[in-house]
Amino acid sequence: MLERREFLQRAAAAAALVGLPLPQLEKQFCRETPPLPSADLYQSNEDAYWARMRPQWLLAKDRVNLNCGSVGCTPLPVLRTMIDNVLHNEEFVDPWYPWFGYEENPPLHEVVDSLAAFLNVNRDDLALVRNATEANNTVGNGLDMKAGDEVLMTDQEHPGGRCVWDQRVVRHGITIKEIALPKPPASAQQIVDLFERGIGPRTRIILFSHITTVTGVVLPAKEICAMARQKGVLTQVDGAHVPGQISLDIADVGCDFYGSSPHKWLMAPKGTGFLYVRDELQKQLYVNMASGSWRDYSLKAYRFSNLGTSNLSIMVGLKAAVDFYNTIGRERIYGRIHQLARRVRDHVAQKPQLKLINASADPFYGGMVTFAAPEATVKNIYEDCAKRRIRVSGGSDHVRVSTHIFTQPAEVDSFLETLDGTLARSA
Ligand SMILES: Cc1ncc(COP(=O)(O)O)c(C=O)c1O
Numbered sequence: 001m002l003e004r005r006e007f008l009q010r011a012a013a014a015a016a017l018v019g020l021p022l023p024q025l026e027k028q029f030c031r032e033t034p035p036l037p038s039a040d041l042y043q044s045n046e047d048a049y050w051a052r053m054r055p056q057w058l059l060a061k062d063r064v065n066l067n068c069g070s071v072g073c074t075p076l077p078v079l080r081t082m083i084d085n086v087l088h089n090e091e092f093v094d095p096w097y098p099w100f101g102y103e104e105n106p107p108l109h110e111v112v113d114s115l116a117a118f119l120n121v122n123r124d125d126l127a128l129v130r131n132a133t134e135a136n137n138t139v140g141n142g143l144d145m146k147a148g149d150e151v152l153m154t155d156q157e158h159p160g161g162r163c164v165w166d167q168r169v170v171r172h173g174i175t176i177k178e179i180a181l182p183k184p185p186a187s188a189q190q191i192v193d194l195f196e197r198g199i200g201p202r203t204r205i206i207l208f209s210h211i212t213t214v215t216g217v218v219l220p221a222k223e224i225c226a227m228a229r230q231k232g233v234l235t236q237v238d239g240a241h242v243p244g245q246i247s248l249d250i251a252d253v254g255c256d257f258y259g260s261s262p263h264k265w266l267m268a269p270k271g272t273g274f275l276y277v278r279d280e281l282q283k284q285l286y287v288n289m290a291s292g293s294w295r296d297y298s299l300k301a302y303r304f305s306n307l308g309t310s311n312l313s314i315m316v317g318l319k320a321a322v323d324f325y326n327t328i329g330r331e332r333i334y335g336r337i338h339q340l341a342r343r344v345r346d347h348v349a350q351k352p353q354l355k356l357i358n359a360s361a362d363p364f365y366g367g368m369v370t371f372a373a374p375e376a377t378v379k380n381i382y383e384d385c386a387k388r389r390i391r392v393s394g395g396s397d398h399v400r401v402s403t404h405i406f407t408q409p410a411e412v413d414s415f416l417e418t419l420d421g422t423l424a425r426s427a
Pocket of ligand 1: 132213239261
């Protein structure tokens with residue numbers, strides 16, 4: 001147990017950081033984080049293991065969160081690391097400044113090292129930024145492009161990836177060409193062929209989401225990048241949904257730029273992001289936020305992290321999220337996320353009123369399953385979910401369901417029962 005004064009200090013800092021009411025934080029932070037369940041339990045009873053894992057999150061018991069695709073849920077060990085760092089920094093005992101956004105101090109050095117190992121990239125090729133939107137803007141604003149140069153992208157790009165290019169259409173006269181992704185895809189080759197046919201004489205760069213926000217479809221990133229490279233076209237991958245949801249090896253993907261928001265599936269603090277920039281392209285890319293080191297090329301990709309005074313503690317939390325993830329294990333996490341998503345997929349597949357628009361085959365989905373239905377039915381699904389305090393996402397003609405390791409089978413069942421009830425009502 002923490003001393004009351006100390007824990008109140010922590011809870012107040014936590015409340016300010018994570019925006020939760022102080023009494024709730026007080027309850028959580030005066031008790032120790034429960035230990036992680038044992039590997040033996042995983043071997044003997046997987047569901048019990050994951051049920052025992054759930055107290056790692058502050059998630060309210062009377063809510064079902066099936067939309068960590070939009071904003072991730074950060075576990076207590078990561079929150080504690082971040083909050084302890086906030087309090088430590090305010091003592092100003094370290095010789096370096098307690099900030100992120102200027103030179104790489106020792107805590108930031110550790111963050112970059114651990115993230116680089118996690119992503120399988122050289123640490124020099126990695127910039128810390130605040131989210132995928134910033135990563136994408138660094139690329140979109142940083143490349144020299146002439147009027148008439150073209151960006152090829154899909155019709156499922158998130159505004160945080162697409163809009164920087166939209167702005168350049170208006171400012172600099174570049175053009176955007178879109179390809180329509182099939183819903184659902186028939187094969188990986190079908191997608192690669194679509195991109196290949198979309199490339200024209202002025203195509204400079206392809207932007208695509210490794211996992212799209214609209215349907216959650218996993219695109220064959222490695223194959224798209226290999227094809228583009230052969231044609232002399234750059235590749236910008238928006239991987240906002242990828243680290244933590246499916247296995248990611250950026251060297252293997254072979255792209256030129258890869259940006260992400262690890263606050264989503266890696267469960268890192270909100271306000272943490274990264275950008276990978278291929279070594280040969282680092283000097284060509286202008287910074288998005290210019291400060292003292294805007295052309296200090298010796299900084300390599302870290303030059304793109306010089307954003308001005310920003311929060312060091314959330315970056316320290318990012319390392320804690322990588323540690324948390326690695327402690328549980330990549331395969332075990334993916335296995336669970338996908339198993340629960342498959343439960344949703346298999347149920348939906350039996351309903352003639354619903355059409356799966358991403359999960360047509362195993363490689364096309366990780367932890368997100370999306371289905372289309374008539375608008376009136378979709379509206380009823382949202383209404384019924386809201387009544388039962390189930391959070392899902394989607395649009396007017398489709399619903400997207402996200403599952404993670406904190407998701408319990410009973411919560412998935414609760415959604416599926418609700419869905420069945422809605423379909424019966426809408427018949
Ligand atoms: C594919 C994709 N790119 C970019 C973003 C923007 O993420 P952020 O708000 O963390 O910058 C999202 C958010 O959902 C996304 O799904």
